[in-house]
Amino acid sequence: MIATHPSPPTNESPALYHLWAKENLKYFEKLQSEATMAKGKSSLHVLVPILKFEARSRNMKTLGVYVKSKEVTWILQWQTFDVTVVACADWAVNLL
DSSP, rough: OGGGOOOSSSSOHHHHHHHHHHHHHHHHHHHHHHOOSHHHHHHHHHHHHHHHHHOOOHOOOOOOHHHHHHHHHHHHHEEEEEEHHHHHHHHHHOOO
């Protein structure tokens, strides 16, 4: 499940972030509940609340400000999450 995670939008459109978060929130909540690696749990603990806000926001102006304010945190935590994905994939391959 973790190896095929959906990637977030690469532009700063609040509407795209809202749509992406709304479509993928349940996936990341499930991933958070099943995470076993400490780094993955930690990064998802930060990413999921950001996604919740973005998924539920109705005001695009406010959402744009929020997305910009969380940009650095999001990038750092997403990079940590990606490292976890690679580690999980390596672990799974080594089991074969």
